[in-house]
Amino acid sequence: MLELNLIRENPEFVKERLGIKNFEAGIILQHILELDKIRRDTKNKLDQCLAESKNISKEIGALLQAGKTLDVNVLKERTAELKVLTKTLDDAMRQAETQQNQLLIQLPNFPHPSVKPGKTAEDNEIVQSEGVIPVLAENAVPHWELCQRYNIIDFELGNKITGSGFPVYRGQGARLQRALINFFLDEGIKAGYLEYQPPLLVNEASGYGTGQLPDKDGQMYYINEDNLYLIPTAEVPVTNFYRDVILKESDLPIKNIAYSSCFRREAGSYGKDVRGLNRLHQFDKVEIVQIQHPEKSWAALEEMREHVVDLLQKLELPFRILRLCGGDMSFASAMTYDMEVYSAAQQRWLEVSSVSNFETFQSNRMKLRYKDTTGKIRLLHTLNGSALALPRIVAAMLENNQTEKGILIPAVLQPYTGFELIS
RNA sequence: GGAGAGGUGGCCGAGUGGUCUAAGGCGCACGCCUGGAAAGUGUGUAUGCUCCAAAAGGGUAUCGAGGGUUCGAAUCCCUCUCUCUCCGCCA
Numbered sequence: 012m013l014e015l016n017l018i019r020e021n022p023e024f025v026k027e028r029l030g031i032k033n034f035e036a037g038i039i040l041q042h043i044l045e046l047d048k049i050r051r052d053t054k055n056k057l058d059q060c061l062a063e064s065k066n067i068s069k070e071i072g073a074l075l076q077a078g079k080t081l082d083v084n085v086l087k088e089r090t091a092e093l094k095v096l097t098k099t100l101d102d103a104m105r106q107a108e109t110q111q112n113q114l115l116i117q118l119p120n121f122p123h124p125s126v127k128p129g130k131t132a133e134d135n136e137i138v139q140s141e142g143v144i145p146v147l148a149e150n151a152v153p154h155w156e157l158c159q160r161y162n163i164i165d166f167e168l169g170n171k172i173t174g175s176g177f178p179v180y181r182g183q184g185a186r187l188q189r190a191l192i193n194f195f196l197d198e199g200i201k202a203g204y205l206e207y208q209p210p211l212l213v214n215e216a217s218g219y220g221t222g223q224l225p226d227k228d229g230q231m232y233y234i235n236e237d238n239l240y241l242i243p244t245a246e247v248p249v250t251n252f253y254r255d256v257i258l259k260e261s262d263l264p265i266k267n268i269a270y271s272s273c274f275r276r277e278a279g280s281y282g283k284d285v286r287g288l289n290r291l292h293q294f295d296k297v298e299i300v301q302i303q304h305p306e307k308s309w310a311a312l313e314e315m316r317e318h319v320v321d322l323l324q325k326l327e328l329p330f331r332i333l334r335l336c337g338g339d340m341s342f343a344s345a346m347t348y349d350m351e352v353y354s355a356a357q358q359r360w361l362e363v364s365s366v367s368n369f370e371t372f373q374s375n376r377m378k379l380r381y382k383d384t385t386g387k388i389r390l391l392h393t394l395n396g397s398a399l400a401l402p403r404i405v406a407a408m409l410e411n412n413q414t415e416k417g418i419l420i421p422a423v424l425q426p427y428t429g430f431e432l433i434s
Numbered sequence: 435g436g437a438g439a440g441g442u443g444g445c446c447g448a449g450u451g452g453u454c455u456a457a458g459g460c461g462c463a464c465g466c467c468u469g470g471a472a473a474g475u476g477u478g479u480a481u482g483c484u485c486c487a488a489a490a491g492g493g494u495a496u497c498g499a500g501g502g503u504u505c506g507a508a509u510c511c512c513u514c515u516c517u518c519u520c521c522g523c524c525a
Contacts, residue, residue: 054484058494065494068506072452075505083505090505108483257481378482388481 012376013118014390018043028121031128031337036118043114050107057100064093116225120372122337123309123346129336135349136336139320142329145355145411153356154406155287157413158184161433164405166287176277176285176292183433187420188295190427191401192270195297195322199398202318204268204299209248211271212239217251220377222343232274241274245298246395253302254377258391260384264311265302268398270295288402289361296400301393302379305371308392312368315396316348319364322399325423328407329353331360345370348396352403356410361403366396409433 018025022040029036067086074083127136158164163184169177180188196206218224218240223231232241242248249269258265273296277285284290299318303311316332323330335347344367351360371390374380380388412419417434425431 051484054494058484061494064505069453071505075452087505094505 012115012372013120014371014375015043015047015115019047025118025121029119031122031126032119032340033128033130033338034119039114039117043111046107046111046114050104050111053100053104053107057097057104060093060097060100064090064097067093116376119342120345120369122340122344123368126334126340126346127336128338130338131336132339134336135333135339137331138334138348139332141320141324141331142327142353144329144353147355147410147413148415151356151410151413153287154354154409157409157418158287161418163187163433164288174292176290178288178291183428183430186428186430187405187424187433188401190424190429191399191404192295192297194424194427195398196268196270198322198325199268199297199299199318202266204266207245207249207252207267207269209242209245209252209269209271211242211274212237213242213247213251214239216254217247220251220254221247221373222376223247226342229278230276232276242271243275244273244296244397245269245271246300249298249300250302250373250393250395251377253374253379253391256379257388258302258379258381260304260381263302263304263381263391264307265300267300268297269300270297272296273400288406289357291402294400294402296397298395299398300395302374303392303394304381305389305392308368308370308394311392311394312346312348312366315366315394315398319348319350319366319396319398323350323352323363325421326404326408327421328404328411330363341367343367343369343372345372350399352407354403354407354410356413357406361407363403363407364397364399367394369393369395 013025018040022044026036026040067090071083071086074080074086127134129135152160155166158166161183163181165179165181166175168179169175172179200206212234215224215238218228218231223240223243228240231243233239234241248271249267252267253265272293274293275291277290277292288294299315301308301311301315320330320332330350330352333349333351335344335349340347347365347367349362350364350366351362353359354361370392373393374390379391379393381391382388408421409418412421417432420428420431420433
């Protein structure tokens with residue numbers, strides 16, 4: 012959520028920045044400011060009423076103790092009037108406040124000045140590209156066929172017991188999953204992150220805090236009976252650890268890492284994009300989350316990008332990094348890098364990580380703040396990124412490393428898998 | 435799932451209708467004391483919204499959350515939620 016102060020002080024600037032995300036904010040901003048005026052005026056009147064009532068109540072108390080019951084009745088008439096007025100003003104103020112908030116949460120975050128305008132994924136900038144795209148043998152096949160050939164991931168068994176998008180990992184496939192999770196966690200810990208194991212279900216307030224609610228509730232699995240949501244990413248619980256928290260400046264930076272299964276309904280997805288491991292309803296991911304001092308968040312974003320690059324290099328996967336254009340960025344992000352690996356048999360790039368700085372957008376919703384050295388309370392910056400999501404890494408690894416003998420496991424993973432070859 | 439007891443400031447804890455503007459303690463910060471420290475001692479120590487150009491300061495709200503009763507609620511009533519104890523079930 013954008014900070015109200017900013018909108019009050021410089022609505023034109025806000026409008027211009029949101030334009031980069033192709034968001035026409037003019038009318039909403041105007042309404043927000045109108046409601047703000049109403050809310051504040053009403054608030055002032057209300058506070059005056061409350062103050063008067065409070066004083067009269069004290070007087071009544073004093074009079075009763077002095078035994079002057081007749082005077083009390085006169086005062087009670089006045090408080091009866093005030094009570095009606097208070098109710099009216101309170102309703103009006105709350106209404107203005109609610110409406111204002113409803114409008115505020117419709118505004119996306121604004122992009123960093125370096126973010127280029129653009130409408131679709133076509134307009135994203137490639138900022139880094141590394142690794143050699145392997146030339147595969149003529150009989151090379153996509154990963155879903157390899158999964159079947161080596162019997163390591165069983166999609167049909169998943170269909171049977173749950174439904175599509177819920178594969179069953181088996182034998183060397185299961186061990187590869189476990190190896191990747193441990194590898195990613197260990198690398199994160201080496202880079203200074205603290206490991207967490209969060210709950211996989213969260214409440215409504217958490218969904219709201221990171222921005223999944225109210226807009227994207229259709230993308231989360233929902234447990235009606237207990238009013239809980241299955242997490243689409245560990246970002247949700249791990250960032251919400253700090254909801255309604257005021258940190259000390261000395262607590263910073265906070266660097267957390269968490270493995271979790273992730274659950275996404277992916278309503279509306281279809282076609283060859285969702286084949287095999289490309290898009291699943293349940294998948295595994297290791298997520299990194301940072302809570303940063305506002306002046307250090309941009310350096311932190313680069314550090315996180317470097318961390319992901321390091322992982323991809325170690326896994327020997329050809330990759331490229333995109334800086335998303337305004338139109339392709341998520342609602343809450345100020346800047347996002349997408350990391351994609353090349354899937355040689357499908358001959359396409361697969362997104363395996365997305366690293367973003369949200370600046371104060373999430374922390375404003377969550378009331379995540381810190382007290383600076385002068386005692387002033389300010390919003391913090393939040394960042395997160397995948398490091399990494401498993402399915403597409405596995406897809407690319409299987410396809411790119413396929414040989415006559417089997418699938419080669421990168422050296423760095425072998426201590427984790429306990430084997431060099433899937434065969 | 436059943437029964438009972440609870441939720442008060444950073445923490446502990448008093449407070450059962452009227453200066454609660456929340457006692458007291460611990461912690462923390464700053465000062466005094468000291469050669470330095472400890473001890474002692476003094477002062478301060480929440481957050482939101484709002485008024486004010488800003489600072490200083492003021493108003494108002496907040497005692498798990500939301501409603502209600504009352505001139506007046508931390509205190510009484512209702513609903514929800516969380517924690518603890520016992521029973522039941524159970525990895």
